[in-house]
Amino acid sequence: METSDDTEKKKVKKTFPESWLNNEEFNSWVRRVPYDATLFHCLVCSKNFNCSSLSHVKRHANSMQHKKNLTENTFCSDSDKIILKKKSFRKKLFRQQWLDVDEFRPWLSEVPNDPSSFSCKICAKVVSGGLSQIHRHGKSVMHKTNFEKYIQMKEDELNDELNVLNNEEHMLFEDQKKIAEIRYAALIAEKTIPLETAKIILNFFQDISKNPKILQSMCMGRTKCSNIISNVLCPIEMKRVVKIIQNVKFSIFIDETLSISKEKWLTFHVRYVNPDTLEVHSQLIKLMDIDTTDCSEEKLFNTFEYEMWKLEIPISNIIALTCDSTSESSEKHFFFKKRLEELCENIIIISCPCHSVTLAMNNACINIPETCEDFAKKVASCITNNCKRNYIFREFSDCFQERNYILLKLFDMRWLSHHMYIKKLIEFWDAIECVLSESITSENIKSGENLLCVMQSVDTKAYLLFLQYSLQPFTTFSAFFQSVETRLPFLQSKLLELLGKICSNFLKSEILDELDIQLPIFNSTDNHKPLVDIEVGKECEDYLNQLLNDGYTDEVATIRQNCLQFYITAAEEICEKLPINNEFLSTLSILLPDVALSNKIDRQAVFDTLSFIAKTMLGTFDEDNLRKEWSSISIDFITEKDYLRKLNFDDMWKHILQSRYSTNELKYPVLTSLLNSIRTLPNSNVDPEKILSFLIDTKTKKRNKLSSSAVNATCVVKSALKSRKETALNMDVSTEHLSLMTSDKLYLKCLKKPKSSQLQTTDEEGPDTAGPSFINDTQT
Numbered sequence: 001m002e003t004s005d006d007t008e009k010k011k012v013k014k015t016f017p018e019s020w021l022n023n024e025e026f027n028s029w030v031r032r033v034p035y036d037a038t039l040f041h042c043l044v045c046s047k048n049f050n051c052s053s054l055s056h057v058k059r060h061a062n063s064m065q066h067k068k069n070l071t072e073n074t075f076c077s078d079s080d081k082i083i084l085k086k087k088s089f090r091k092k093l094f095r096q097q098w099l100d101v102d103e104f105r106p107w108l109s110e111v112p113n114d115p116s117s118f119s120c121k122i123c124a125k126v127v128s129g130g131l132s133q134i135h136r137h138g139k140s141v142m143h144k145t146n147f148e149k150y151i152q153m154k155e156d157e158l159n160d161e162l163n164v165l166n167n168e169e170h171m172l173f174e175d176q177k178k179i180a181e182i183r184y185a186a187l188i189a190e191k192t193i194p195l196e197t198a199k200i201i202l203n204f205f206q207d208i209s210k211n212p213k214i215l216q217s218m219c220m221g222r223t224k225c226s227n228i229i230s231n232v233l234c235p236i237e238m239k240r241v242v243k244i245i246q247n248v249k250f251s252i253f254i255d256e257t258l259s260i261s262k263e264k265w266l267t268f269h270v271r272y273v274n275p276d277t278l279e280v281h282s283q284l285i286k287l288m289d290i291d292t293t294d295c296s297e298e299k300l301f302n303t304f305e306y307e308m309w310k311l312e313i314p315i316s317n318i319i320a321l322t323c324d325s326t327s328e329s330s331e332k333h334f335f336f337k338k339r340l341e342e343l344c345e346n347i348i349i350i351s352c353p354c355h356s357v358t359l360a361m362n363n364a365c366i367n368i369p370e371t372c373e374d375f376a377k378k379v380a381s382c383i384t385n386n387c388k389r390n391y392i393f394r395e396f397s398d399c400f401q402e403r404n405y406i407l408l409k410l411f412d413m414r415w416l417s418h419h420m421y422i423k424k425l426i427e428f429w430d431a432i433e434c435v436l437s438e439s440i441t442s443e444n445i446k447s448g449e450n451l452l453c454v455m456q457s458v459d460t461k462a463y464l465l466f467l468q469y470s471l472q473p474f475t476t477f478s479a480f481f482q483s484v485e486t487r488l489p490f491l492q493s494k495l496l497e498l499l500g501k502i503c504s505n506f507l508k509s510e511i512l513d514e515l516d517i518q519l520p521i522f523n524s525t526d527n528h529k530p531l532v533d534i535e536v537g538k539e540c541e542d543y544l545n546q547l548l549n550d551g552y553t554d555e556v557a558t559i560r561q562n563c564l565q566f567y568i569t570a571a572e573e574i575c576e577k578l579p580i581n582n583e584f585l586s587t588l589s590i591l592l593p594d595v596a597l598s599n600k601i602d603r604q605a606v607f608d609t610l611s612f613i614a615k616t617m618l619g620t621f622d623e624d625n626l627r628k629e630w631s632s633i634s635i636d637f638i639t640e641k642d643y644l645r646k647l648n649f650d651d652m653w654k655h656i657l658q659s660r661y662s663t664n665e666l667k668y669p670v671l672t673s674l675l676n677s678i679r680t681l682p683n684s685n686v687d688p689e690k691i692l693s694f695l696i697d698t699k700t701k702k703r704n705k706l707s708s709s710a711v712n713a714t715c716v717v718k719s720a721l722k723s724r725k726e727t728a729l730n731m732d733v734s735t736e737h738l739s740l741m742t743s744d745k746l747y748l749k750c751l752k753k754p755k756s757s758q759l760q761t762t763d764e765e766g767p768d769t770a771g772p773s774f775i776n777d778t779q780t
Contacts, residue, residue: 469537
């Protein structure tokens with residue numbers, strides 16, 4: 001608080017006296033300042049000054065600046081102008097051309113939203129004023145000091161960059177290549193890219209880099225990449241296959257699949273023959289998202305039928321349906337099969353032979369003690385899930401000269417999938433036993449003690465050795481039919497071969513010579529070999545003989561009895577679950593080269609069988625032309641028989657059916673139609689089953705926010721490329737692809753999901769830009 005003494009000490013400012021306006025010496029240019037009585041205004045200099053004293057006014061009048069302004073300028077004596085001049089007096093605005101001045105360019109910058117100020121990037125300071133203030137700041141001591149530091153820092157950075165560039169430029173080509181490889185490997189590690197794709201990615205960019213300008217001008221982000229897959233690649237792939245199956249017969253695979261996010265999908269997968277190339281293709285049309293709250297049999301079929309209608313595919317073109325043969329799947333798809341049989345007159349329902357064999361094998365393994373399966377499932381996890389035990393396992397493997405450390409894990413799969421695992425288990429038997437013993441001693445774990453107890457039981461290794469032998473023919477059979485090549489004409493012969501191998505292990509030779517496939521034959525003890533003669537494989541037999549020498553007579557008898565029951569159950573299951581007596585499938589063998597190209601058989605009798613196949617597959621057909629074409633084949637290809645026999649089934653018939661007359665007409669049009677229908681029949685459902693692996697690769701825990709349509713598009717494109725045996729490098733990019741790369745088509749707006757099902761996404765992940773769900777959406 002100020003005192004009276006402090007107030008008195010303050011100087012009282014003088015105000016503008018009216019007498020100055022009457023003074024002839026300066027009344028022409030001095031004026032009162034309306035808003036401040038302590039100031040006077042000079043019209044000549046356009047400035048305000050303090051009213052200190054009259055001498056102060058005279059001093060200004062005699063100043064060089066005032067005299068200079070008085071001679072150079074004219075002024076208005078109107079008092080109103082003083083107010084106007086005061087109001088129009090403004091700070092100078094920042095000009096863009098100042099940024100081009102060499103002296104200012106390194107540090108001067110404009111201040112956003114403040115045109116009367118400038119910023120110094122080096123001093124990190126904002127200053128008000130115009131050009132004079134810029135000059136003044138540039139000459140300040142602080143700015144000069146900061147500028148010197150800035151120049152030194154830039155020189156150091158430039159030297160470092162030049163050193164790197166000079167070093168790389170002067171390096172040998174081989175060293176430069178190694179540097180690039182190191183950086184590429186670092187990128188693979190940084191972005192967690194699968195190592196097996198490193199070569200594919202490198203080949204792709206090496207191909208693009210043939211024109212460096214294209215590579216430099218490319219731009220790709222998450223949204224654009226997703227939209228190209230959903231709105232360009234997927235619609236064209238769908239359109240390509242739909243256009244074909246609208247006019248030809250095809251088989252369908254129907255299966256339900258769950259993704260990692262518990263979404264349920266109906267797999268719409270087809271197998272067809274391209275009429276132009278005669279190539280067989282197995283391809284995904286669409287993954288249809290199913291409402292998990294309502295996935296009844298009728299709902300499934302209605303979803304499928306609606307999709308067929310949208311794609312304008314005649315449902316009568318369906319020639320075969322393949323599905324699993326489990327009781328659960330059969331019951332669930334009963335309505336589906338029934339409706340298809342009503343709509344498609346000649347449809348053939350085929351149970352997957354690979355799946356049926358797996359079920360037969362699984363049921364046969366019921367005769368093997370459960371302790372063996374439990375041991376096989378748990379022992380790998382016990383070792384591989386613990387770092388210490390895994391290390392000890394490797395050490396013991398080295399001691400036993402077992403260099404392949406891969407110990408497969410066994411989960412809740414059927415025994416047929418376990419053959420390779422069991423081979424590994426036996427291979428590492430000694431090393432596993434040592435690891436379990438060490439874990440009990442050092443860690444005192446009860447699970448290891450239980451596993452070691454089972455392992456040291458004399459029958460455990462015997463059963464595993466037996467399974468290693470007995471599972472082999474089932475694995476071979478299944479692997480043969482897991483192919484895109486047409487293998488169905490071989491099904492009957494392969495089934496009889498499999499059954500013969502199983503029966504030869506436990507049936508007497510005289511029974512095998514006159515084998516009549518009837519279930520009582522397998523159960524009758526009169527038809528069985530003596531128990532000691534039951535075939536269990538050489539390794540298992542040697543092990544059992546060793547046990548007999550050690551006095552385990554009863555245990556060996558029990559093991560042999562269980563092995564016998566295994567064979568009996570396997571034979572019964574094969575006859576029950578597989579189409580071993582199917583009349584239609586048995587007739588397809590006449591299309592194999594030994595019959596189709598032979599002149600030594602009664603071709604008329606064979607034609608009757610061919611006619612039966614044609615009626616089953618086609619319904620109505622030109623019988624006379626089919627007879628002529630069938631008869632001429634054995635004559636037209638006499639010189640090529642040996643060559644054709646070496647080809648697989650598809651290549652042989654492609655070579656035959658592509659024959660033409662001199663007029664370019666097909667020689668065998670009816671046979672072509674029939675063989676295309678037969679080659680359309682699926683061997684197994686392995687291809688749609690692989691869609692599950694596509695889903696697992698596409699929608700992982702880290703990519704769980706991918707939309708349903710984006711997942712569908714990715715799987716469709718991947719399936720199409722695999723079907724045509726193409727890659728991203730050699731795929732055909734047509735003008736139709738390019739026409740969809742415009743902004744209005746590439747960035748189609750999608751229907752928003754209901755709020756209840758919406759997931760919150762970050763800006764980084766972008767919008768859900770899924771493509772159209774069917775072909776008609778992309779038509780313009």
